[in-house]
Each structure stands twice: as C-alpha cells, then as structure tokens.
Amino acid sequence: MNNKGILFFFAGFIAMLVFGWFLFPSLMYQKLEQPFHFSHVTHTEMTGMSCNDCHYVKSDGQFSGIPTNENCSMCHMGILGETEDERIFVEEYMMQDREVPWFVYSRQPENVYFPHVQHIDFGEISCERCHGEHGTSESLRPFQRNRLSGYSRDIWGPSISRINNPAGIGMKMNDCIRCHEQSELTIGCIGCHK
Amino acid sequence: MNNRNKVTQDNQKHPRYGMVVDLDKCTGCGTCSLACAVENNQQPATPDMTNRTGNTWMRMYKVHNGKPFPDSRAVFVPMFCQQCDDTPCLYVCPQNAVELDPMTGIVAQIPERCFGCRYCMAACPYESRYFNWWDPVWPEGMEKTLNPDVSPRMRGVVEKCNFCHGRWQRARAKAASEGRRELREDEYIPACVECCPTEALTFGNLDDPKSKIAKLVDDPNIFKILGRLGTKPKVYYRTTRSWVRNAVDRNIYSETKETVHG
C-alpha cells in the first residue's frame, strides 16, 4: 500500500515533468501566421539586393528596422510575379496605403532602448548573432506570441530552460548583461532603458 | 572583438554631467517646466491632482526675501533632481531601482523596477521625486504627441528628472554613426537647458576642464542648495546676491512643497 502511494506520487511527479517540459511551452505560446510570406532569399539572390538596402543605420544613428511601404514602393508599384503573397501585399497593403502589421520576432518592450549602431560599429556583432539566419530564410516562420506578456518566443529563446543558451540566443535582459559583462562594458540601467 | 572593447573601455574616461542654474538670470517664465513635461511624457493633471500629488520633474519655486511690502523681493528657483554623488535615494531603495549611472554620473531612476514604496521620496532632501498616483491619461488623440525616446510610466511608481537621458541615448547613437564614442559638448543637453530663454541653465561635463560648466563652477558665486548635508549634488546654483543664497537654502530646506511661496 505504501509502495502504491509512492507510485501515485511519482505518477503525478512524472506527469507534471512531462507536462511542464514538453506541453507547457507550447501552451504558453500562441502560434500566429504573418500577414503573408516574405522571402529574404528571393530578394537577395534574385534581385541582387544586399541587407543594407532595406535595413540600415540612418544618418542620425537610428536603425531603420523593417522597411515601410515607402521603401518597398520603389519596386512593388504593381504585382511582381505570380505568388499569392505578392498579390496580398500589393492589393491589400500597398494599394490601400496600409503598413503591413508584421509580427516582429525581436520586438522589445517599450521601455527598452537598443541602439543597433553601437552594437554593429563598436561591438562588431553580426546581425545573425541575435537574429539568427533570418536573412537567408525562404519564408517567414510562425510568430510565437507569449499569451501573458505578448512578446515573441525569440525573446525568451528556443530553450525553455534557458540553461546553457549559446551567446546570441535569447534577447532577455540577462542575455544583454551577459554579453556586456563579457566585453567588460560599464553600462548602467539608463544605457538600455528609456 | 572583446579585446578591442576592453582596451577602449579602460582608456575611456566617462563624463560626469552636471548643471549650473544662474538665479540672477532666471525670470520665472516656467518654460522649462513645460518643456520638461513635453520631452519626458509627463501627463497633464487630472482635476483632483494637487501640488502634492502632481508630477513636475522641473518645479519652479518662488523664494521670498521675507520682507513685507514694499521691500519684498523674490527669486525664482528651478528645482529638480540634484543628481547627488552621495545619493540618499539610492541608499534607501530596497529594489535597486535607483542607480548612480557609471557612464554619466546621472542618478538613474528605473520606474519599471520600482514597486512604489516611496522610501526614496522621504530620503530626498530636495523633494524632487514624484509618485504616480494615477495611471497617465492624455486627452484622446494627444497620446500621439508623446516623445518616442521616453517610455510613459504607469501608476504606482516613482519617477524624476534623469537629465533627459533619452536625449543622451539619441546623441550617442548619432555620435556612434559618425564613429565617435564620446559626445561633443553641445551634442547632449537636457530639454530645460535647450529651452531657457535667458540661458540661465548651463549643462555639461564637470570633469572636462575645457567645458563651459567647469569654468562656471569655479565662480565664487556658485553654491549648492543644502550643500551642508553632504550629498554632493551635481547641480549648482549661482547668484551674486547674498540674501538669495541665504533665502534659497533656508526656505527650500525648512518648508515643504505646500508652504513655499508660490
């Protein structure tokens, strides 16, 4: 009888471990499809554009981020090619003069200030270090939105435990701090919080 | 990569920002208060807010010479966080929401970390810290005019003047895009300094002997309000009139927000 009691206890224990490690992460995040698919490969390989053509540091030191319709309109005045995604983009956004409501994988909370320019120019950090191989992707992976906080899974990182995350994986404050500490940078709170 | 950073970091001497307020030049127009509110996304008062529950990082006081009519004279004193080097609010914060910023010397308040115990408000001898009693509300549509460089705060946290650190961040990004790690003297100034029509406010790096402010601080007419408390503020005041010096020190110390002549 005692043994059986322990058995029940462990059954609950194991079940919870399974739940917590394998089911819970996917419950915590809601998968959302982007408004339409965008292929970085098509843009870089077929048209010969470089990353800097769309994502660049402006003269005032601010990062341009995701290009707006204004940038895209240089080529996409009409429908180019035959894909459904192109049709959606041109007809539903460009023609109606609406910006595309992208889900941004790396969106940080409002009180975070991240200057790309210092990291690129002084830190010499490659884009891939934080954004992964996004620049060579064929299509956009689903956006995993945290049901509580609303932020992307990319902020937390792919590993739910966040133990032994390699450098550049995850974009939580601890990830920033770890890197800053390794580089022996003296940066206070207001260096990154606005 | 890391090595390079190490080298530059060790060689780099960080600025220590401070301000000088010339009380003989201030005419009490109140522009700095408004410019500060616009720059730092402070909310307008709700009808039930008073001078105790409002939120005025840059607060104007009218300090009186204490003589009755017709010998009255007054001086206008802009009062804001004095950016103490020996920082009472930092010592009492149980939450690490206050920090003496290593890169600028700014006493940094991090509202998102604050849980609203208000020890720091009790500790601050200058009464320059403000508690958000309400969630900020702007008239419909006016939230579009908020400054993108400063995040709006929520209710239940303490906030204060951070020397417009949003401007500092922007200035650094601009300098970085030109390959500079250090800022030039005029690249970063807080909103109140930029707007002052009589140039009563001077801002700069106290540790840079070539800066305008370093020369001003050597002036014998410079004083620190409540300097005797030893909190080592980085905000200095200047006046050539001895009564102003005495009245400011005495009145700001002994009187609370509610009773200083306004």
Place this chain on the structure above:
Amino acid sequence: MSKRFNRRDVMKIVGGGIAGMVFTPIPWKLIDDLSIWTQNWSWIPVPLKGDINYKYSICTICSAGCPVRARNVGTQPVSLWGIKNHPVNNGALCPLGFGGHHLAFHPARLRHPVKIVHEKNKISTEKVSCADIISLIRKNIESKQTPQTGNLIAMLDDRPGRTVSYAYRAFLAQIPNGTYITTGTDETDSMQGLYEILGTENQEYGFNIEKARTIVSFGAPLLEGWGIPGRMMHARKNGCRILQVETRFSHTASVADRWLPVKPGTEAVFALGLANVLINENLIDTDKLSYQSANFDKELKNYKECIAGYTPAYVAGRTGIKEELIREIAREMTTETPSLVICGREPAAGPFSREEQIAIWGLNFLLGNIGPGNLIVPRRSVPAGASFSETKLASVKKISDLPDHSIRVLMIDEAESGHAIPWQLIERKLVADNPLVISMSPYLAGMTKRADYVIPAPTQYESCQDIPPSFDSQTATYAVSAPFYTPPENVIQPTEFLNRLAEDIGIEKTNGSYTDMIKERTAEIYEKKRGWIYIPHNGRLIETADVFTGQQFWSHLNNGGYWIDEPLEQADNYSISLFGISHDRGSFEKALRQIDKSYPSENTTYPLALVPFGWRGVVDSGPVTPLITKLYQETEFRKGTNRALIHPETGGFSRLRDGAQTTIVTDSGELQVRIEFNDSVMPGVVHVALGPDQDSITGVKEVRIKENILSVCSLKDNGTWRMTPARIGTV
C-alpha cells in the same frame, strides 16, 4: 487492484504534481512573464514610432508669432522648439508655445457646427448644419435693413491685421450696418496713447528694445509675456534694467531692478510726477526735442503748466512712493540711458484708459526717444494684398465706442477669445431682445460659451495662417504659419464660412481660398523687394531681392521663413501733441483729475481696492495645452482661478484666516474666493487671480458658464476695469 482508487490517491498524485512542478519551468516562466506583463499595461499609451524629421512653422497662439521647429515622428509633431538665434525672437518660446501641437487634441474641441443651449446652470450643445446658421444670419440681416441703432451686424476680431481680418472687413463693408470691432483690451490697444501723442493715424511704430539700457514699465508684464517674449528675455539677459511701476508684486516686479508699488490707479499720476521732475530739474534736452514738434515751445509751456501741480510731494502722497525716490527715478532715467518708458496692460486687469496712456507715453517724448534710430521707431505697414487694396473695407471700431444695445448679430473670431474680457463689455452692446451671437472657434471654452451658435474653426497648425508684425516689432515682419495637421472633416475656415454666407445673401465672395489670399499678400510683399527673409533650416538671412521668383518667396515663407523689413529711415510727418490729438489741455486735465480722484477711496462700504490679475495667453487666448497644470495646479507657481491675495494686516482687520473661503463683494456683485495671506501685497488691496478655466485646460463633462473675478469688476464706459472698490464679505 485490491483496493479502489480513493481520494487519498488523488491527493498523492496532486502532491506529486506539485512537487514535480518545482522541477519544471512552469513557476519560473510564469513569474517572469507575469512581471513583464505588469510592466507593460495595455492601457498605457505607446508613443508613435517612425522616422524623426523636422518642420518649421510659426506659433499663432498669441499675436507675437514666434517661429517654431517641430520635431516630428513621421508627420506627427511630438515637440516644438524655438529656433536658436532667430532674429525675431532670439529662439525663445513661452510655456504655451511648447504645447501648441497639443491643441488639435484639446478636450474642449468642437468638431461640428453646434447650437448652444443655455440652461440654468449649464450649457449643452446640439448639432446643427452650417446652412441653418447661415439662414439665421440672413434672416437677421434682411429683416433689419433700416440704418438705425440696434441693427448692427458686427464682427469682433481682437487680432486685426491678419488676412482674415481684411476679409472680415471687406465682407462687412458690403452689408448694411456691417461693423468691424475690437474689444480694445489687447496689447495693441496700449499703443493707442502713443499714436495719439504722435498724431499719426497710418504710421506704425515699434520698439528698439535691444538698444534700451533701462526700461520703465508701467504695468507691462515684461517678463511674463509681453510683445514678442523672446526679445524682452534677450534684453534682460544682456543686462537691461527694469523699473516696474505696478501695484502688484508680479513676477516681473519680483525680479525687476526696482519695484515701484504705486497705489492702484495712480500710475498716470506717477508718470506726471516723473515728467514734473524731468522738466523742472532741466533733465531734458530741449534743443533736441524742439526739432520734433512744430510748435515745441508753446506745447512744452502748456504741458509744464498742466503738470505743475504734480510735484514730487503731491505725487508721493497719491502714489505712496517716497518723494526722494521719485526724484531719484527721474534722474536715473536720464543717466542710465537710453531709457524707454512702456505703458502696458495686465492681461486680466485690462488696459489703461486713453488719458492714462497719454500721460505715460508722454515721458518718451521728454526723454527724446521717438524717431528713426531711437528707441521708438517708425516702421512700414504690411500691405493687405491685391484683393483688399482696391476693395472697400469697414473701418476698425472699438466696442466701447458703440452705443449700448446696438448689435443685433455678433460674430466672434476665434483668436483671443479667452475669458479675460469681461462679458459685460460685450453684452451691454447687444440688443436686449434676442441678439444672435455666433462664434467661429475651435473650442467650447472662453467667450464661445456665451454664443448661441458655434462654427468650428481650424485650430493651431491646422490651416495656413499669416502673422502680421507684433505691436512691439521695430520693423514690419510677415510670416506664414504652415499647417502640420489636416483639420477634421466638418471644421470650417472662417473665410469659407463668410463665402457661404456671402453667396447666400447675394454679395461678392472673396477671391479663392484663404491660402490664396495669403499668397496674394506675400506676392505684394515680394514685389517691393525690400528686406530679408530668414531661412530657419540653415539660419541664413536672404535678401528679398535675391529670391528669384514670387513662388520661391512663398515657398520660403510656407516652410517657416520669416520676412523682415528694412528699418524705416524717415517717418511720415508727425507733430507731437503731449495731450494727444483727440484731447486739448482742458479735457486731458479733467480726465486726469477724474482718475486721480478714484483712489484712495474714502468709501466705507467698499474699503478695499480689487485688482485682478492673470497671465497672457492662459487667460486671453482661449484654451491652452493641458500640460499648463504643471504651473497652475500641480504647483502653485501661478495662482489658480479665484485665489485672493491679501496682506495679513488687511486680513486681520477683516478677521480673516489664511485659506478661508469667503466672498468678494462689489457694486457689481459678489464672488466666492479663497483667501491667501501674502505680505508682499499692498495693504488695502486685494488681488484676485483669473486663472485658466478647468474646461480650457482639461475639459469637463458638464460645461458651465462660471462667473470669474471680471464679472464683479466695475466696468467703466471707456472699456477699462483696472480697479474696483470692494469689500470682503462676512462669512
């Protein structure tokens, strides 16, 4: 299984689960997400994101016309700044200017033509169409064609000189009984005394403030907002001395080099006392002055006789300023030169009467300040534009000059429509039975609350507006306030409303849109090829002659450029009369005696002198940025509405307590106020603040017409209300 699965087993599974949970990410992840969630409430607004760019325009809150640089996110301005080293205002903005971009979102904003229903305690609005209002006006115009009193169709515009003002006047000239009026309470009115002395109708004058070493200010709030505020601030920074002649310990008085607290109503007496010393101690340069006036000797002799009674001893008795000090000030005016005398107005206490103005401005003649190259310099007028130079224009009248009960239809322009004008001043000119009052205002606040109908006008930075020179500018200037916003759908430009009305009653419309009219005006300025245009983007002054085309000139102006005329080398002929052209010595003396008599009052019913006060812009220009609460409510830096400042001794006499709620009683009524003891107030005087109305700051659910201190002030026939005998009511 031998035994059935029981409750205890369930507990064990649950226990195991709980124990297991500690070894899963669940609690840690939830704590983390929860804390991030609590830092980012969905109802806290998030600022706009986008490209930062800069645009230039001109502030139109008051008539100063300060240039601004807007910092924009995309097309949305997020802050406004002055333009460093701008030749017009040296880059200064006032507190209100910093919130100019907020006004489009003001809670008191009206977005549709409305009828105002006046109920007992509050007012409410009903939507109407613009056509309804037009037909009402037409009916009123048509039914009363006979030219007798009681039938005036009037337009009230307190900021004349704008293109829209010319459009009003052209419109009014076409309809029978059309009358164009100003209230005569704005700053420009304080110049009228000077123009009377100079005897010139069409020659404008301005001040060379930058050159003055001393400024003797009679009640002008020099450092709180006067003229173009940045100019005075700049002069102050450069060490200009200020001697403030004012009863109240105002902000300007508190930091002035000397505060000369004269008894209320004795400013003119004090001025004549100074004149007396200047003349009798031979401090004036008669040789130099004789060039300025045709019959100088006779004039001076006359004037000398007139002011002979205002000896320092007499003036000291009247004003409360010591005899020796009066002599000292007069001497200082001739040693600390050049010294300028300015006659101002307190925004809430209103202007001085014409005779007081003449007495004060006259000192400038004695000091030799008038004329090109001096401190009071002539300047050219800005042309009205081709469409108005040929047209007949209604003349400019002051409302107090109209007979009582003469206005049937009153249209009010949106500018300067705050609550610093006593409504009685206007009300008593309206016909008794059913006058029609229409306001063209963006807001339901200030004077608009008294109207019957409101045509919603575009607000700050919503439409192209032109800026004629401020009254104090030493040369002619012209600028165009370029819009940042598109106005809401049902908002109607006042000129557009006039055009619809003109069409309806069958008279001539204006040429093209309002912007076209302004363009025409700039074309005329360009054709003269005079002066410079200041380009804010690079801080350069370009000569107008070097601008290639009129289109280019317009485009400079429409992007924040500021046209500045050359100084005028020679003025039109003027002959100075120290009594003013509309007075002779007899009437001047009589008027002064009248003023002199009014204080101190031996009146036992009303032993106190009530002097109201307020801040320019906040009380007279209609709604202000909601952030003005930083100065009024969240601090007590400026006194809020109905705060009564009184000397403790005066208070003690009336058995008052500090902070007590009480009433101020005058002949015209009574008002609830809150007493504040302040030992800088002159004993026997009570100052009551006219602050911003709650509905002109943050808006309120229920709009009421609140009585303010001006409604108990005694309004004289000449349209002034500077001082009122009063008492503190029994509580």
